[in-house]
Structure formats: C-alpha cells, structure tokens
Amino acid sequence: xxxxxxxxxxxxxxxxxxxxxxxxxxxxxxxxxxxxxxxxxxxxxxxxxxxxxxxxxxxxxxxxxxxxxxxxxxxxxxxxxxxxxxxxxxxxxxxxxxxxxxxxxxxxxxxxxxxxxxxxxxxxxxxxxxxxxxxxxxxxxxxxxxxxxxxxxxxxxxxxxxxxxxxxxxxxxxxxxxxxxxxxxxxxxxxxxxxxxxxxxxxxxxxxxxxxxxxxxxxxxxxxxxxxxxxxxxxxxxxxxxxxxxxxxxxxxxxxxxxxxxxxxxxxxxxxxxxxxxxxxxxxxxxxxxxxxxxxxxxxxxxxxxxxxxxxxxxxxxxxxxxxxx
Numbered sequence: 001x002x003x004x005x006x007x008x009x010x011x012x013x014x015x016x017x018x019x020x021x022x023x024x025x026x027x028x029x030x031x032x033x034x035x036x037x038x039x040x041x042x043x044x045x046x047x048x049x050x051x052x053x054x055x056x057x058x059x060x061x062x063x064x065x066x067x068x069x070x071x072x073x074x075x076x077x078x079x080x081x082x083x084x085x086x087x088x089x090x091x092x093x094x095x096x097x098x099x100x101x102x103x104x105x106x107x108x109x110x111x112x113x114x115x116x117x118x119x120x121x122x123x124x125x126x127x128x129x130x131x132x133x134x135x136x137x138x139x140x141x142x143x144x145x146x147x148x149x150x151x152x153x154x155x156x157x158x159x160x161x162x163x164x165x166x167x168x169x170x171x172x173x174x175x176x177x178x179x180x181x182x183x184x185x186x187x188x189x190x191x192x193x194x195x196x197x198x199x200x201x202x203x204x205x206x207x208x209x210x211x212x213x214x215x216x217x218x219x220x221x222x223x224x225x226x227x228x229x230x231x232x233x234x235x236x237x238x239x240x241x242x243x244x245x246x247x248x249x250x251x252x253x254x255x256x257x258x259x260x261x262x263x264x265x266x267x268x269x270x271x272x273x274x275x276x277x278x279x280x281x282x283x284x285x286x287x288x289x290x291x292x293x294x295x296x297x298x299x300x301x302x303x304x305x306x307x308x309x310x311x312x313x314x315x316x317x318x319x320x321x322x323x324x325x326x
Contacts (some may be wrong), residue, residue: 039075042177044126055223065125069147073222077151082136159315164305178315190320207268215297223301225277250287
C-alpha cells in the first residue's frame with residue numbers, strides 16, 4: 001500500500017471526504033438497482049466507483065450479511081473477501097481471535113489487532129449471492145478509509161468480468177455467458193491475451209515487453225503501472241528520484257520512484273497505450289524472498305486498464321485490450 005496522505009487534515013476536510021464517499025456509495029447503490037440484471041438473467045452487472053486511494057482503484061457496492069459496504073476489487077489480494085475489525089464487529093460474527101501479525105495502521109506499523117477470519121453467511125453483489133465464504137479481517141491504512149476488498153478467490157469463484165470501458169463488473173450465470181460476452185468484445189475489435197495462472201503466487205500474468213525487454217507482467221485491477229525496481233535496472237529503464245514510499249502488509253517500507261520517461265508496453269505484439277510507471281522492489285514490499293525464476297517484473301494496474309479500455313475476464317482467463325486508442 002502506498003502511504004496515505006497526511007492525517008493532520010482538518011475535521012471539516014475529513015467530513016467533506018466522508019460526505020463524498022457516502023455520496024459515491026449511494027450513487028452506486030442507486031445505479032446498481034438500475035443495471036443489475038433480474039434474477040435468472042445470464043449476466044448481472046454492478047457499476048464501478050473509481051476512487052483515488054493510493055492510486056486509482058475500482059470499488060463496487062456489496063452486502064456482507066446484509067450490511068451495505070463499498071469494497072475494492074483487488075486482484076492482488078490473495079483472499080475471497082476482506083474487511084476491517086470495526087466492520088467485522090458489526091456483522092455479528094462472534095468473538096474473533098488474532099491468528100497472525102498482519103495488517104498495518106500506517107506505513108511500517110503493524111496493527112496490534114493482527115489478522116483473523118470467520119465464515120461469512122452471505123456476500124451479495126448485484127442480484128448474485130455467495131454463501132458461507134471465508135471472510136478475512138485485518139487493517140488497511142488508506143485515506144479516505146476503505147471498507148475492505150474482494151480478492152482473487154472471489155474473482156475466480158464468481159468468474160467475474162471487470163470492464164474498464166463500461167465501468168462495471170459482470171457476473172455470469174454460467175461459463176457460456178462469459179464466452180458470449182468475450183465474443184462481443186472480439187466483434188468490436190478487441191484483441192485477446194491469454195492470462196496465465198501461477199498457483200504459487202495465486203495470481204495471473206501475461207507475457208509482454210517493456211521498452212523492448214521481455215517481461216512477465218501481473219494482471220492487476222488497482223493502482224498505477226508498476227515495475228519491479230530490479231527489473232527496471234536490468235531493462236536499462238531510467239528512474240527518477242524517490243517520490244513516495246509504500247508500506248507492505250507485514251511492516252516493510254520501500255522507496256518508490258517514477259520512471260524518467262514514459263515506457264512502451266507490448267502484449268503479444270500489440271502495442272498498448274502506456275505512460276510513466278512507478279517502480280519499487282516488489283518483493284521487499286511483500287517481505288518475500290526474491291525468487292531466482294520465475295519472478296514478477298511488474299503489474300498492469302487500473303491506469304493501464306483505463307487507458308486501454310481493457311476488460312479482464314477471470315472466468316475465461318482472458319485480458320482484452322482495445323485497438324481504438326492505438
């Protein structure tokens with residue numbers, strides 16, 4: 001997570017941010033009632049609310065045990081659904097004990113509450129409901145405050161389609177419905193890129209190139225285009241000065257640099273719209289040992305997806321990139 005803005009802002013500023021957040025939530029909830037398909041329909045759509053929370057991130061309105069929340073759609077999160085201890089306390093889950101030291105209250109400060117989990121009776125998105133799913137509970141220090149997130153386990157289980165062109169997520173009733181949606185994209189001129197599942201990291205990646213250097217790029221749903229700083233050195237990508245710091249979930253803090261110049265990104269021979277990328281040590285951030293091979297060279301984040309009108313189908317494991325902006 002990137003360091004949140006200073007918490008010394010005035011009370012009136014905090015109130016304005018809260019009002020804006022609630023306004024976005026209520027607007028999304030109202031829109032959801034219009035676009036969500038009726039029960040039994042092939043696809044159920046829910047609108048995305050984009051917010052600047054440590055970069056551009058997609059959020060959708062959901063219900064956890066009937067409680068309305070606005071959760072981030074986060075493909076880098078290795079979990080089904082997550083919320084904070086405060087929200088969990090309102091879900092009538094019983095006594096939750098600490099199981100590990102995980103989650104931070106600020107960059108470099110591990111929360112004393114730690115991490116725990118419980119069984120969530122109901123998770124409703126649009127008109128679709130998942131029952132008896134694992135709820136992870138830990139702290140995330142983001143400003144404005146974030147209710148929680150939907151992770152990779154949810155994206156795969158529900159075969160979710162994240163559409164950065166129509167600003168919505170789609171949940172198909174069956175695999176054939178997702179295949180029909182993919183066919184519509186191809187008919188519109190989109191180019192499909194097969195995503196590869198890594199069972200060790202529990203994430204998807206695509207093979208491409210950055211400034212002509214072959215790269216393994218994680219498929220993310222949040223934030224900016226990110227490069228591993230070690231890869232940037234190998235690819236002779238010039239980095240500028242330190243512009244920020246990222247605080248990892250286990251307490252690590254790493255420097256963040258921005259590339260001096262825009263980088264070019266190509267996927268399967270398709271040139272994509274690119275921009276300046278952010279670079280940091282991806283493995284130090286996660287407090288993980290750097291593997292010799294294979295290793296992640298970077299991530300395609302929400303900035304990339306929006307610029308390229310991308311659609312990510314986690315059911316068919318396909319990333320679609322528009323040719324319209326080329």
